Amino acid sequence: MVFExxxxxxxxxxxxxxxxxxxxxxxxxxxxxxxxxxxNLGDLLVLPSGIDLxxxxxxxxxxxxxxxxxxxxxxxxxxxxxxxxxxxxxxPPTTTADRVVDKIARIRARAHIDILPYAALTGxxxxxxxxHVAAGFKLFLAPTTGDLKVPETSEIPTLLEEVRASGLPLxxxxxxxxxxxxxxxxxxxxxxxxxxxAAAELAAIERLSSPPPGLRIHIAHxxxxxxxxxxxxxxxxxxxxxxxxxxxxxxFGTAFxxxxxxxxxxxxxxxxxxxxxxxxxxxxxSDHAPHSISLKEEPFAEAPSGVPGIETMMPLMLELVRRGxxxxxxxxxxxxxxxxxxxxLPRGALEPGCEANFLTLDFRAPRxxxxxxxxxxxxxTPFEGRSAIFPVDHYVRGNRIVxxxxxxGSGHGRALRATPLxxxxxxx
Ligand code: DOR
Ligand code: ZN
Numbered sequence: 001m002v003f004e005x006x007x008x009x010x011x012x013x014x015x016x017x018x019x020x021x022x023x024x025x026x027x028x029x030x031x032x033x034x035x036x037x038x039x040n041l042g043d044l045l046v047l048p049s050g051i052d053l054x055x056x057x058x059x060x061x062x063x064x065x066x067x068x069x070x071x072x073x074x075x076x077x078x079x080x081x082x083x084x085x086x087x088x089x090x091x092p093p094t095t096t097a098d099r100v101v102d103k104i105a106r107i108r109a110r111a112h113i114d115i116l117p118y119a120a121l122t123g124x125x126x127x128x129x130x131x132h133v134a135a136g137f138k139l140f141l142a143p144t145t146g147d148l149k150v151p152e153t154s155e156i157p158t159l160l161e162e163v164r165a166s167g168l169p170l171x172x173x174x175x176x177x178x179x180x181x182x183x184x185x186x187x188x189x190x191x192x193x194x195x196x197x198a199a200a201e202l203a204a205i206e207r208l209s210s211p212p213p214g215l216r217i218h219i220a221h222x223x224x225x226x227x228x229x230x231x232x233x234x235x236x237x238x239x240x241x242x243x244x245x246x247x248x249x250x251x252f253g254t255a256f257x258x259x260x261x262x263x264x265x266x267x268x269x270x271x272x273x274x275x276x277x278x279x280x281x282x283x284x285x286s287d288h289a290p291h292s293i294s295l296k297e298e299p300f301a302e303a304p305s306g307v308p309g310i311e312t313m314m315p316l317m318l319e320l321v322r323r324g325x326x327x328x329x330x331x332x333x334x335x336x337x338x339x340x341x342x343x344x345l346p347r348g349a350l351e352p353g354c355e356a357n358f359l360t361l362d363f364r365a366p367r368x369x370x371x372x373x374x375x376x377x378x379x380x381t382p383f384e385g386r387s388a389i390f391p392v393d394h395y396v397r398g399n400r401i402v403x404x405x406x407x408x409g410s411g412h413g414r415a416l417r418a419t420p421l422x423x424x425x426x427x428x
Contacts, residue, residue, distance in 0.1 A: 025354070049082040051348060055287075058290070081113060137169070172219055257307065359391040
């Protein structure tokens with residue numbers, strides 16, 4: 001199949017054509033590509049689809065859970081995401097090789113986009129076995145949703161060394177509980193920020209300050225410009241989330257805006273946005289963490305942390321592109337190219353050898369986000385009423401899974417792993 005259209009290719013918007021083989025891989029791209037059959041994508045803008053480095057699909061989970069791989073990946077597809085990293089704080093948590101294998105079976109049974117099941121790093125003895133089956137590793141340095149053990153400080157160097165030997169990436173939830181202020185009794189988001197302050201995030205990043213060479217370390221959900229800068233200095237990757245970039249604790253927020261790490265004050269949010277807008281935070285990730293409305297309606301202190309986001313992340317950012325507040329190139333790199341490079345996957349660009357995963361968009365058609373119009377099963381969004389641009393169509397490996405804003409896919413999601421990198425050769 002040859003697709004003809006106008007889209008983002010090599011950093012610019014241009015008229016172009018690309019050929020896709022029977023496996024869904026792009027074979028040729030250019031101003032004019034021969035072959036048939038042909039499909040003209042009209043005057044819509046073509047972009048590579050996104051990769052979400054951070055999602056909590058809650059599968060396995062309790063029977064009353066508001067998410068699983070089926071519902072979460074329909075949301076992802078509608079939001080322009082064709083692959084996502086799945087976090088291990090499920091019920092039960094992904095801490096053994098058998099549980100990773102079970103997750104892979106669940107992904108194959110009901111995911112509509114590709115999923116990378118990460119394992120939790122809880123003890124050095126399990127890393128080697130996990131490294132044979134998991135897509136990557138997640139280290140929680142502070143307690144959060146779920147029942148995962150936070151490793152002792154003294155264990156961390158051995159854990160990092162074991163992960164380095166696996167060649168897989170390590171994503172870190174960086175908050176240091178020693179810097180929390182437990183005397184706060186939180187009733188709104190500003191107090192939640194004081195309880196788990198930005199200083200705790202920086203302190204946790206410092207705990208990783210001499211990672212073993214060759215470790216692929218990635219700081220999840222940075223909330224401040226200083227944290228993003230420190231991650232860069234350490235040679236770590238980092239991601240920012242739409243909620244930390246667009247929402248702040250300065251506007252009185254209920255438990256529906258309670259997240260870990262917390263939303264920060266408006267001045268801090270603005271600095272974080274500036275880092276992101278100027279391309280100095282390499283990646284964007286949703287930290288999609290849905291909870292039911294009834295749990296979020298509990299008193300602030302007891303309500304769980306987390307907001308849904310996989311369906312709305314790219315549409316919100318595309319609207320900021322339309323308004324001229326965010327360069328398209330920065331967005332495509334942060335949501336597609338850099339995550340693909342980080343994971344070592346042939347995706348995230350419309351280039352020969354990459355999968356033909358792409359969206360068509362109508363920049364003349366922003367619409368107000370309404371939870372009732374989203375597919376998200378939790379039934380709410382912290383971005384209610386904001387303007388967004390949703391994909392018209394979404395193609396994965398050359399097949400359409402969203403058509404005219406409706407999900408039309410059928411369970412072709414694969415369980416993927418980050419491509420393991422060999423450890424660097426010892427210096428002689
Ligand atoms: O707000 C959060 N929610 N932060 C996390 O670290 C976990 C997540 C969840 O799983 O609900
Ligand atoms: Zn998370």
